Amino acid sequence: MKIDGKSWRTIWPDRASDAVCIIDQTLLPHRFEIRQIGSLQDMVHAIKTMQVRGAPLIGAAAAYGMVLAMLENQADDHLQHAAQCLIASRPTAVNLSWAVRRMQAELAALKAEARIELAWREAARIADEDVHLNQAIARHGLGLLQRLAAEKGRKLNVLTHCNAGWLATVDWGTALAPVYAAHDSGLPVHVWVDETRPRNQGASLTAWELGCHGVPHTVISDNAGGHLMQHGEVDMVIVGADRVTASGDVCNKIGTYLKALAAFDNGVPFYAAVPSPTIDWTIRDGLREIEIEHRDAQEVATMQGLLTDGSVAAVHLLPPGSAALNPAFDVTPARLVSGIICERGVVRPDSLHALFEQSLD
Ligand code: MRU
Numbered sequence: 001m002k003i004d005g006k007s008w009r010t011i012w013p014d015r016a017s018d019a020v021c022i023i024d025q026t027l028l029p030h031r032f033e034i035r036q037i038g039s040l041q042d043m044v045h046a047i048k049t050m051q052v053r054g055a056p057l058i059g060a061a062a063a064y065g066m067v068l069a070m071l072e073n074q075a076d077d078h079l080q081h082a083a084q085c086l087i088a089s090r091p092t093a094v095n096l097s098w099a100v101r102r103m104q105a106e107l108a109a110l111k112a113e114a115r116i117e118l119a120w121r122e123a124a125r126i127a128d129e130d131v132h133l134n135q136a137i138a139r140h141g142l143g144l145l146q147r148l149a150a151e152k153g154r155k156l157n158v159l160t161h162c163n164a165g166w167l168a169t170v171d172w173g174t175a176l177a178p179v180y181a182a183h184d185s186g187l188p189v190h191v192w193v194d195e196t197r198p199r200n201q202g203a204s205l206t207a208w209e210l211g212c213h214g215v216p217h218t219v220i221s222d223n224a225g226g227h228l229m230q231h232g233e234v235d236m237v238i239v240g241a242d243r244v245t246a247s248g249d250v251c252n253k254i255g256t257y258l259k260a261l262a263a264f265d266n267g268v269p270f271y272a273a274v275p276s277p278t279i280d281w282t283i284r285d286g287l288r289e290i291e292i293e294h295r296d297a298q299e300v301a302t303m304q305g306l307l308t309d310g311s312v313a314a315v316h317l318l319p320p321g322s323a324a325l326n327p328a329f330d331v332t333p334a335r336l337v338s339g340i341i342c343e344r345g346v347v348r349p350d351s352l353h354a355l356f357e358q359s360l361d
Contacts, residue, residue, distance in 0.1 A: 002212070018068075056275060057168055057169055065100075075112060076108070167209055168201075173209075174274065176210070179210075193207050199299060247353075253329060297326050301317060
């Protein structure tokens with residue numbers, strides 16, 4: 001996507017320096033800084049601290065983490081060590097373990113001396129595939145938005161939660177990909193952006209990237225969505241996902257479930273935009289079988305922002321001694337999901353498996 005007319009991806013190789021470049025998302029929207037990641041340890045740190053985040057992007061970042069590991073040492077035990085460290089860095093988004101296992105399988109089949117070159121190629125392939133999957137999601141989602149716009153006969157209001165735009169992927173985004181396609185095709189669309197406490201991915205990242213692309217949007221507090229739905233101000237909800245089960249349960253950023261409940265109660269269609277590496281075909285029951293990451297309570301107890309001296313800093317919100325709890329994701333049961341927008345089309349959650357059946361054999 002473009003920032004001030006220049007095209008960017010969220011991650012790219014810098015082979016001359018044996019490094020990988022990322023946009024540091026912990027500083028947005030206040031500062032746009034590129035970080036050069038030069039070791040396995042630094043990539044694990046970037047994923048844990050959410051300098052890179054979003055399910056598809058941490059998949060690509062982990063793939064590049066495997067490249068950095070191979071640059072350090074191509075032996076079998078280091079390959080295994082790298083895979084373990086990267087998979088443990090964030091547990092919920094399945095894209096991460098999917099990408100690491102794919103890299104591991106390709107690399108383990110080769111002699112040590114051939115591993116670096118193949119690792120660069122395979123990580124680049126994973127990154128490019130993500131872009132193509134998201135472009136397909138954009139096309140299918142655009143069809144949905146066009147039909148809804150024809151029905152309503154006016155500008156559409158789409159509500160989204162967290163950041164599932166290009167910053168959460170290698171490019172284009174998942175939930176926001178159809179919105180960008182709609183905007184670019186001249187279909188009038190406005191986005192309600194949930195702030196998404198505690199990390200504020202909506203207020204900091206979604207608002208920033210929509211603004212860079214010129215898409216009309218309004219940031220709302222996380223508690224406002226239900227009220228807007230009751231008053232007919234939301235035509236559709238589109239969210240991304242960190243893991244979707246074979247039966248169509250959608251695990252996404254904490255608070256997504258409450259939006260799905262409100263959408264269900266108000267007859268507002270609720271869609272998840274999901275590239276296939278986000279689907280975990282090995283599980284069916286999202287509530288019982290998905291590990292929900294619990295992050296540091298400090299993320300709830302503090303809030304980050306721009307100080308008047310131009311520095312980015314955290315301020316404390318809670319009285320001393322108050323406990324805080326920080327589950328990072330929740331599960332929306334398939335029964336609350338109107339449809340899944342994936343690269344093969346838009347389906348009801350219970351038809352997801354059938355859509356991919358042939359390629360799963
Ligand atoms: O904790 P984060 O910011 O990595 O969580 C990201 C989300 O929950 C996104 O909605 C999800 O990864 C979909 S990304 C296209």
